[in-house]
Amino acid sequence: MSEFNRDPYDPLAQVQKWAYRCSKCSLCKYIHVYQGEYEDPRFVDMCPPGKKWRFEAYYASGKQDIARGLITGQLDYTEKLLHALYTCTQCGGCMSVCAPYSGKDPLKTITALRERAVRDGAAPLPEHEPLLKSLENYGNPWQAPKQKRAAWARKMGVKDADKQSPEVLLYAGCTYSLDANLTGTLQRAAALMQKAGVDFGILGDKELCCGSTVLRIGDRETYLRMAHENMDMLESLGVKTVVTGCAGCYSVMGEEYPEIRKPSYKVVHMVEMLADLVADGALEPEAEVAMKAAYHDPCHLGRYCGVYDPPRDILRALPGFELVEMQRSRDNSWCCGAGAGVRTAFPEFAEWAARERLYEASEHGAEALVTACPFCEQNLRGASDGMEVRNVIELLAESVGLGGE
Amino acid sequence: MAVRPYDPTVEETVEEVVGLLQEVVGEEWVSNDPAILIGYSKDNSFETAKKPHIVVLPETTEQVQEIVRLAGRFGMAVTPASTAINCAGGCIPQRGGILLDLRRMDRILDIDEQNMTITIQPSVRFGVAQNMLRKKGLYAVNPSGPHTAGVATNHMDKGIGMPANKYGVGPDHIVSMTFVMPDGEILKTGSGALPGAEKVCVEGPGPDMSGLFHSSMGIFGVMTEMTTQVYEWPAVEVLKVVTFETEDLNSVSEFFYEVTREDFVNECSHLQDAYFSWFATEDDEVAESIVEYIPRNNAIVILGGEDEEEARLKEEQLLRLVERGGYELMDDSIVEMLSEMIGDITYECKVLQCTMRVTRFFGSFQVVWFNSCLDRVSDLHKKYQRLADKHFRDTDWRLWKEAFPPTEVTVYTQPLEFGRSCMLELDFFISFDDSESVKRGLAFGYDAINMVLDDGGLFDRPYGGYGGFSFGTLQTPRLGTYADLLGELKRDIDPGNIMAPGRLNLPLAST
Ligand SMILES: Cc1cc2nc3c(=O)[nH]c(=O)nc-3n(C[C@H](O)[C@H](O)[C@H](O)COP(=O)(O)OP(=O)(O)OC[C@H]3O[C@@H](n4cnc5c(N)ncnc54)[C@H](O)[C@@H]3O)c2cc1C
Ligand code: SF4
Ligand code: SF4
Numbered sequence: 001m002s003e004f005n006r007d008p009y010d011p012l013a014q015v016q017k018w019a020y021r022c023s024k025c026s027l028c029k030y031i032h033v034y035q036g037e038y039e040d041p042r043f044v045d046m047c048p049p050g051k052k053w054r055f056e057a058y059y060a061s062g063k064q065d066i067a068r069g070l071i072t073g074q075l076d077y078t079e080k081l082l083h084a085l086y087t088c089t090q091c092g093g094c095m096s097v098c099a100p101y102s103g104k105d106p107l108k109t110i111t112a113l114r115e116r117a118v119r120d121g122a123a124p125l126p127e128h129e130p131l132l133k134s135l136e137n138y139g140n141p142w143q144a145p146k147q148k149r150a151a152w153a154r155k156m157g158v159k160d161a162d163k164q165s166p167e168v169l170l171y172a173g174c175t176y177s178l179d180a181n182l183t184g185t186l187q188r189a190a191a192l193m194q195k196a197g198v199d200f201g202i203l204g205d206k207e208l209c210c211g212s213t214v215l216r217i218g219d220r221e222t223y224l225r226m227a228h229e230n231m232d233m234l235e236s237l238g239v240k241t242v243v244t245g246c247a248g249c250y251s252v253m254g255e256e257y258p259e260i261r262k263p264s265y266k267v268v269h270m271v272e273m274l275a276d277l278v279a280d281g282a283l284e285p286e287a288e289v290a291m292k293a294a295y296h297d298p299c300h301l302g303r304y305c306g307v308y309d310p311p312r313d314i315l316r317a318l319p320g321f322e323l324v325e326m327q328r329s330r331d332n333s334w335c336c337g338a339g340a341g342v343r344t345a346f347p348e349f350a351e352w353a354a355r356e357r358l359y360e361a362s363e364h365g366a367e368a369l370v371t372a373c374p375f376c377e378q379n380l381r382g383a384s385d386g387m388e389v390r391n392v393i394e395l396l397a398e399s400v401g402l403g404g405e
Numbered sequence: 406m407a408v409r410p411y412d413p414t415v416e417e418t419v420e421e422v423v424g425l426l427q428e429v430v431g432e433e434w435v436s437n438d439p440a441i442l443i444g445y446s447k448d449n450s451f452e453t454a455k456k457p458h459i460v461v462l463p464e465t466t467e468q469v470q471e472i473v474r475l476a477g478r479f480g481m482a483v484t485p486a487s488t489a490i491n492c493a494g495g496c497i498p499q500r501g502g503i504l505l506d507l508r509r510m511d512r513i514l515d516i517d518e519q520n521m522t523i524t525i526q527p528s529v530r531f532g533v534a535q536n537m538l539r540k541k542g543l544y545a546v547n548p549s550g551p552h553t554a555g556v557a558t559n560h561m562d563k564g565i566g567m568p569a570n571k572y573g574v575g576p577d578h579i580v581s582m583t584f585v586m587p588d589g590e591i592l593k594t595g596s597g598a599l600p601g602a603e604k605v606c607v608e609g610p611g612p613d614m615s616g617l618f619h620s621s622m623g624i625f626g627v628m629t630e631m632t633t634q635v636y637e638w639p640a641v642e643v644l645k646v647v648t649f650e651t652e653d654l655n656s657v658s659e660f661f662y663e664v665t666r667e668d669f670v671n672e673c674s675h676l677q678d679a680y681f682s683w684f685a686t687e688d689d690e691v692a693e694s695i696v697e698y699i700p701r702n703n704a705i706v707i708l709g710g711e712d713e714e715e716a717r718l719k720e721e722q723l724l725r726l727v728e729r730g731g732y733e734l735m736d737d738s739i740v741e742m743l744s745e746m747i748g749d750i751t752y753e754c755k756v757l758q759c760t761m762r763v764t765r766f767f768g769s770f771q772v773v774w775f776n777s778c779l780d781r782v783s784d785l786h787k788k789y790q791r792l793a794d795k796h797f798r799d800t801d802w803r804l805w806k807e808a809f810p811p812t813e814v815t816v817y818t819q820p821l822e823f824g825r826s827c828m829l830e831l832d833f834f835i836s837f838d839d840s841e842s843v844k845r846g847l848a849f850g851y852d853a854i855n856m857v858l859d860d861g862g863l864f865d866r867p868y869g870g871y872g873g874f875s876f877g878t879l880q881t882p883r884l885g886t887y888a889d890l891l892g893e894l895k896r897d898i899d900p901g902n903i904m905a906p907g908r909l910n911l912p913l914a915s916t
Contacts, residue, residue, distance in 0.1 A: 020838035023449035026553035056444025081440035
């Protein structure tokens with residue numbers, strides 16, 4: 001630990017080496033630039049709050065200064081500080097640029113700043129309260145009764161993972177199972193797995209929230225409680241694989257849980273499993289999906305977990321589908337604006353970020369935007385005034401003849 | 406104009422100025438919130454952290470004029486920042502006041518393909534400009550730095566990159582600049598002094614005033630527009646690496662003398678083994694093995710031309726020179742492998758394509774950057790090494806955590822002006838979250854700068870972590886009449902001393 005901060009319980013103590021060594025090179029503000037490779041200077045920004053508010057504090061580099069200020073006691077919490085801190089979507093754009101080139105990870109500072117803000121009683125924000133209350137009362141952030149969690153699977157003949165010991169657990173996630181506009185995607189995912197002969201089950205109303213939202217908001221204590229409960233439950237099932245269609249659940253279960261302890265199961269994202277099933281011939285996309293569309297990389301799937309190709313492989317396998325690559329794609333992706341509690345606390349900003357994305361897609365000649373995350377779907381759809389927003393799973397289901405279910 | 410004495414401790418004054426600035430640029434583009442201010446207080450230099458009182462983000466030249474006039478009325482300092490990656494404390498406000506963050510002024514206003522110029526606002530980055538120019542077969546001479554560096558500020562700040570030997574340093578490319586002067590009036594430099602002649606030539610009418618603004622750190626006004634020369638992108642480029650087994654840099658200098666005079670290479674620079682590893686990999690073990698594999702000293706040479714034939718002829722000329730001098734050429738397969746590894750992290754810097762990889766080691770990379778002559782390089786390097794040994798011999802650098810040993814100094818030589826002179830960078834690592842490391846680094850830097858000055862080295866720009874100290878604190882007192890006259894000019898042009906006060910350490914009797 002550095003001499004500047006000797007409090008072992010201060011989350012900032014762990015990350016201050018990043019805060020103090022930010023070289024102010026500004027690379028974290030823009031996409032990686034390869035010579036002659038990008039076409040359009042309108043699509044070079046990578047940090048949504050930075051692009052919107054422009055002051056240093058809204059970028060990762062300015063957050064390192066805020067950390068320094070809090071460590072040395074120069075700064076107190078102000079409304080502006082919390083605004084700069086909580087408009088960060090934790091999209092990881094800064095991490096993907098800074099970390100490989102400098103060994104620094106500015107996102108770790110941002111996570112620690114939020115934990116410190118919660119510890120200091122300055123956060124969560126009042127706007128986050130209903131979400132947190134809902135988690136306490138219902139076990140999900142959507143203020144929906146627990147029983148509703150199983151409703152999507154009624155009449156689907158899916159195994160009860162708790163009783164029938166399947167090999168694979170389909171972890172539905174709060175958003176897919178509780179947002180009426182998204183349950184169709186979940187049903188199609190299950191139908192695709194059934195068609196491919198995957199032995200899987202679900203937890204239904206026994207499923208617990210993965211804890212992603214509380215982790216990203218900075219409430220580490222609650223997150224750890226939820227993560228432990230979840231890991232205990234998943235391990236007790238004896239499943240070999242946990243598959244989920246939610247990018248948030250996927251990154252937290254696949255990347256964060258193992259930091260607590262080594263899990264007894266493997267975590268995969270639905271698009272990874274489906275891409276394998278298509279490649280193996282277990283699923284054969286045959287029906288035409290005539291569409292010229294761009295793929296939007298969800299941050300938690302792409303930058304957090306490195307899953308870039310499987311969704312594209314699926315889309316390329318769809319007859320008639322024309323895939324458009326936007327300038328900001330893969331690790332250079334522009335966040336949809338929803339993540340890390342931003343849509344809850346700052347819905348207008350989240351919508352602005354989504355509109356930027358839709359605009360980019362249309363400027364690249366895309367007629368639709370396809371993604372693989374329920375939050376991106378919700379947010380992009382909410383902001384769209386014409387462009388269709390689809391999920392990879394839906395399109396694959398349509399092509400293998402499961403579209404209408 | 407009446408100057409109202411400004412006392413930054415009087416909160417009402419700050420609030421009043423905030424309100425007035427909001428009227429100029431809109432509410433959302435002004436802030437005096439501590440969380441915003443702290444973002445402008447520190448960079449990767451030894452400059453102590455200092456906050457502005459207000460940050461403002463204008464979008465137009467007219468807004469900049471109004472802001473500067475307003476600052477004048479209140480006697481409030483104005484520090485401009487365009488891309489703010491100088492890493493030399495250049496944008497840290499020495500006396501508080503207004504931090505003029507120009508990042509919203511980032512438009513390319515014109516690319517004149519025929520006459521090979523680009524007209525830009527101050528915050529246009531190399532990454533953007535280069536991509537737009539390349540589509541037209543052109544490029545701006547860029548530093549060996551990140552794509553986030555500003556074209557206009559880098560040129561104004563005497564930027565140096567690998568093409569400097571052939572095309573010169575930053576100011577050599579500048580055709581004209583538009584400045585908002587401390588009284589809010591507009592001044593155009595170069596041929597732009599004559600309305601309608603903005604793009605004609607680098608030299609202005611009669612005595613050229615442009616030089617006053619080069620590396621001036623904002624003390625004479627705010628540049629809001631620049632027209633600068635761009636060059637043809639060679640259709641064919643060949644990368645060659647000439648190697649020198651010896652630690653002594655004399656042979657590198659000899660090679661540069663020859664290759665630069667013969668004038669057939671587009672770009673060249675010296676690179677020591679450690680740089681290759683910094684640029685090529687983030688894996689420490691691979692980095693170490695690269696250092697083992699590669700000769701200590703190397704010269705990167707980029708040949709280019711209209712077609713393969715021209716490139717081949719130039720390559721033959723290089724081979725003859727290498728043979729004559731008894732040097733070696735790095736095997737093409739190794740060059741290719743290294744290029745691929747470096748190419749993986751390709752940023753904007755042309756061909757060398759390196760960037761912030763230098764800070765990948767957790768410690769903070771520090772440079773003493775100055776101009777000298779090629780025949781002094783070897784001697785300077787030896788002196789510098791002895792100085793580093795003296796300062797850091799008894800330090801347990803491992804306590805500074807991941808930092809590189811500070812005694813492991815490296816040197817980078819960039820020939821300039823056909824080998825008449827060169828830019829030298831003496832590099833080492835310290836750790837910014839360890840006060841002992843910072844203290845020692847600072848003491849070492851002071852000694853190193855004085856050593857360079859005693860040896861006839863020149864700090865022509867504030868650059869690197871010691872920027873402010875080398876350029877201003879230690880060099881200016883040695884400038885005599887030159888500094889006195891600059892001080893007088895500063896007093897005449899900016900009687901209220903509002904523009905970036907405290908910079909350059911000029912003798913300003915009245916402040
Ligand atoms: C790792 C790294 C490597 C680099 N390597 C090189 C290299 O090899 N060669 C090289 O030449 N450069 C290099 N640079 C870039 C170089 O540091 C900057 O481009 C240069 O110093 C100017 O900084 P800037 O462009 O960000 O301008 P800024 O930081 O915005 O400003 C620089 C100075 O000019 C003043 N200023 C800013 N805007 C204005 C304005 N509009 N009007 C008047 N004054 C203004 C500021 O107050 C400040 O004093 C490197 C940078 C980094 C981070
Ligand atoms: S956070 Fe990383 S990429 Fe961003 S300015 Fe700091 S060092 Fe550079
Ligand atoms: S995580 Fe994303 S939104 Fe947050 S600072 Fe980094 S780039 Fe910006």
